[in-house]
Amino acid sequence: MGTEISTLGEFGLIKRLTENIEIKNPETKYSTGDDCAVLKYADDKEILVTTDMLMEGVHFDLTYMPMKHLGYKSAMVNLSDIYAMGGMPKQITVSIALSKRFSIEDMEDFYDGLRLACDIHGVDIVGGDTTSSRTGLAISITAIGEAEKGKAIYRNGAKETDLICVSGDLGAAYMGLQLLEREKDVYYKMISTAKTDTERLAISQPDFSGREYLLERQMKPEARRDIILKLRELGIQPTSMIDISDGLSSELIHICTQSHCGCRIYEERIPIDYQTAVMCEEMNMNLTTAAMNGGEDYELLFTVPITDHEKIEQMEGIKLIGHITKKELGCALISRDGGEFELKAQGWNPLKEDSKEQ
Amino acid sequence: MGTEISTLGEFGLIKRLTENIEIKNPETKYSTGDDCAVLKYADDKEILVTTDMLMEGVHFDLTYMPMKHLGYKSAMVNLSDIYAMGGMPKQITVSIALSKRFSIEDMEDFYDGLRLACDIHGVDIVGGDTTSSRTGLAISITAIGEAEKGKAIYRNGAKETDLICVSGDLGAAYMGLQLLEREKDVYYKMISTAKTDTERLAISQPDFSGREYLLERQMKPEARRDIILKLRELGIQPTSMIDISDGLSSELIHICTQSHCGCRIYEERIPIDYQTAVMCEEMNMNLTTAAMNGGEDYELLFTVPITDHEKIEQMEGIKLIGHITKKELGCALISRDGGEFELKAQGWNPLKEDSKEQ
Numbered sequence: 061m062g063t064e065i066s067t068l069g070e071f072g073l074i075k076r077l078t079e080n081i082e083i084k085n086p087e088t089k090y091s092t093g094d095d096c097a098v099l100k101y102a103d104d105k106e107i108l109v110t111t112d113m114l115m116e117g118v119h120f121d122l123t124y125m126p127m128k129h130l131g132y133k134s135a136m137v138n139l140s141d142i143y144a145m146g147g148m149p150k151q152i153t154v155s156i157a158l159s160k161r162f163s164i165e166d167m168e169d170f171y172d173g174l175r176l177a178c179d180i181h182g183v184d185i186v187g188g189d190t191t192s193s194r195t196g197l198a199i200s201i202t203a204i205g206e207a208e209k210g211k212a213i214y215r216n217g218a219k220e221t222d223l224i225c226v227s228g229d230l231g232a233a234y235m236g237l238q239l240l241e242r243e244k245d246v247y248y249k250m251i252s253t254a255k256t257d258t259e260r261l262a263i264s265q266p267d268f269s270g271r272e273y274l275l276e277r278q279m280k281p282e283a284r285r286d287i288i289l290k291l292r293e294l295g296i297q298p299t300s301m302i303d304i305s306d307g308l309s310s311e312l313i314h315i316c317t318q319s320h321c322g323c324r325i326y327e328e329r330i331p332i333d334y335q336t337a338v339m340c341e342e343m344n345m346n347l348t349t350a351a352m353n354g355g356e357d358y359e360l361l362f363t364v365p366i367t368d369h370e371k372i373e374q375m376e377g378i379k380l381i382g383h384i385t386k387k388e389l390g391c392a393l394i395s396r397d398g399g400e401f402e403l404k405a406q407g408w409n410p411l412k413e414d415s416k417e418q
Numbered sequence: 419m420g421t422e423i424s425t426l427g428e429f430g431l432i433k434r435l436t437e438n439i440e441i442k443n444p445e446t447k448y449s450t451g452d453d454c455a456v457l458k459y460a461d462d463k464e465i466l467v468t469t470d471m472l473m474e475g476v477h478f479d480l481t482y483m484p485m486k487h488l489g490y491k492s493a494m495v496n497l498s499d500i501y502a503m504g505g506m507p508k509q510i511t512v513s514i515a516l517s518k519r520f521s522i523e524d525m526e527d528f529y530d531g532l533r534l535a536c537d538i539h540g541v542d543i544v545g546g547d548t549t550s551s552r553t554g555l556a557i558s559i560t561a562i563g564e565a566e567k568g569k570a571i572y573r574n575g576a577k578e579t580d581l582i583c584v585s586g587d588l589g590a591a592y593m594g595l596q597l598l599e600r601e602k603d604v605y606y607k608m609i610s611t612a613k614t615d616t617e618r619l620a621i622s623q624p625d626f627s628g629r630e631y632l633l634e635r636q637m638k639p640e641a642r643r644d645i646i647l648k649l650r651e652l653g654i655q656p657t658s659m660i661d662i663s664d665g666l667s668s669e670l671i672h673i674c675t676q677s678h679c680g681c682r683i684y685e686e687r688i689p690i691d692y693q694t695a696v697m698c699e700e701m702n703m704n705l706t707t708a709a710m711n712g713g714e715d716y717e718l719l720f721t722v723p724i725t726d727h728e729k730i731e732q733m734e735g736i737k738l739i740g741h742i743t744k745k746e747l748g749c750a751l752i753s754r755d756g757g758e759f760e761l762k763a764q765g766w767n768p769l770k771e772d773s774k775e776q
Contacts, residue, residue, distance in 0.1 A: 113547045158578060216452075
């Protein structure tokens with residue numbers, strides 16, 4: 061069970077979790093321990109701010125999500141939003157509301173994951189709030205970063221004939237989730253039908269070998285700092301950019317709506333990993349749907365002027381999937397056999413679906 | 419019941435709530451609608467960041483807290499932290515996780531309160547996250563503001579012989595909460611013993627006349643922008659400052675711990691409103707305890723050099739309650755009869771108390 065948080069109290073817990081945090085950025089003047097953090101950014105920078113909330117039972121399932129991974133992912137999804145503006149993250153604040161079933165060790169694990177993500181991305185943890193919840197765990201993270209003045213990349217700058225590019229591959233995080241959910245169901249079914257302790261002990265852990273990539277994409281997503289650095293190095297200034305959290309379809313529609321344009325993307329060009337394809341086959345699911353609407357990829361979707369074509373071709377891990385059109389042409393996927401399908405934002409919408417009131 | 423949120427969906431709801439928001443500050447370059455908000459602060463400013471999470475059943479009770487007041491208070495408690503650093507708030511981000519029992523109208527009421535608080539304080543709503551929760555309502559707000567470079571007021575600057583000052587009066591918000599809780603209990607008792615519809619309809623609403631101030635302090639706290647402006651006008655730079663959210667005792671201990679000093683405050687000098695005193699009498703509670711440990715006052719507690727004595731005396735609504743001492747003398751309250759009582763941080767600690775796991 062671990063140590064009850066009440067043995068430390070709120071202030072004690074905060075102290076324990078934050079006492080070893082070292083400040084990495086000169087932009088952080090004062091970190092935790094006062095009413096506010098104090099920051100100072102250089103005059104040639106603009107400040108980026110983004111925030112995301114993660115709720116137990118909606119965004120994560122602690123049955124298979126270790127606290128350390130949860131901390132890592134919670135930070136990562138916010139950092140990804142800073143990169144999606146072409147910026148560099150510098151600080152985060154972390155608010156957590158937790159019920160009594162969580163121990164000090166749970167919180168330490170969560171912070172270990174959080175710190176690891178922050179260390180990799182050069183980010184300071186500068187504050188937050190730790191409080192209690194009647195049920196479950198609620199996490200709210202705000203990330204702050206910088207972009208060169210006038211160089212932030214919005215969703216609204218795509219122009220007709222621009223090329224549409226995507227980093228990495230899509231659908232793997234979603235298939236990882238399907239796999240974890242399936243194995244969870246199997247496990248619970250076996251537990252519930254086991255009649256003796258011997259039978260219960262004989263239930264084996266699921267074998268995930270050959271599916272490691274899917275699990276990693278679901279449980280340990282990586283925000284694409286490397287892509288931003290590479291774009292800068294090559295002197296490419298994308299005309300629009302967004303990170304893929306709700307699925308490629310949904311994000312493309314965001315870009316096209318805000319840029320007042322349409323798009324054509326090609327099914328055969330959507331980057332998909334081998335393990336994703338195998339898993340879809342095994343589960344009898346449509347691969348293109350998984351890649352288009354799965355979500356949680358945290359890859360970058362961006363557009364560049366057609367004149368940057370050669371530079372983009374040089375970039376490893378970037379796939380050119382289509383181009384921007386006039387608004388009147390709408391947003392469509394061209395299938396392998398040449399069919400045209402209108403894009404729909406079938407992305408994950410927790411407010412619409414089966415989140416159960418308890 | 420109002421209109422189900424699923425009729426709008428997540429993006430529709432966000433659009434509805436944010437479409438009429440006007441940007442007031444030149445520091446806000448880009449607001450809602452992208453991966454991040456984009457801000458730009460003048461080079462002679464430092465940036466202040468603070469965040470607070472409010473959980474249903476822990477921080478607020480919707481039985482008596484209208485959604486509009488909740489929105490107002492949620493913003494206010496964050497703005498208060500910016501003022502507590504001697505700064506001016508400029509932006510907030512608002513994250514909400516809500517269960518299916520909330521309607522679009524509920525969210526509109528919440529945003530009305532939020533907007534009202536922001537309008538009064540000249541603050542822009544620049545982003546956030548709206549998502550679902552399995553149970554209840556979770557609110558996380560981050561406030562961003564500015565202080566003149568080098569002029570942010572920390573908790574750690576109090577010096578021996580400094581005067582300890584507090585704005586407004588204390589204990590009223592706490593007594594307002596006691597009153598609301600009492601009336602809620604009475605109401606539920608009457609409902610549960612009523613045998614017929616006629617009896618149920620005859621149950622009257624509680625009469626709060628003469629206690630309006632207590633309710634207002636609990637349900638509609640005001641962040642003390644006016645005090646910060648007045649201090650600037652008089653050229654007073656406090657040596658330390660904090661806002662009173664957990665109670666005077668607790669906040670004084672924060673200042674003294676971080677400033678490595680002690681303090682003496684005088685019971686007879688603690689500002690208390692007449693209604694607070696009457697309510698304590700009626701409920702047979704200790705008035706000084708309510709004022710020292712009640713919390714949620716959102717008044718400013720600060721220290722000034724003794725040379726500012728005359729200037730402080732000029733300030734309306736500021737009470738001089740004691741002075742800073744050497745660390746060795748500890749933190750103590752001097753009672754009316756001259757007794758010395760060590761201060762204890764009996765402030766509200768939700769992680770320690772009776773928050774029930776469901």
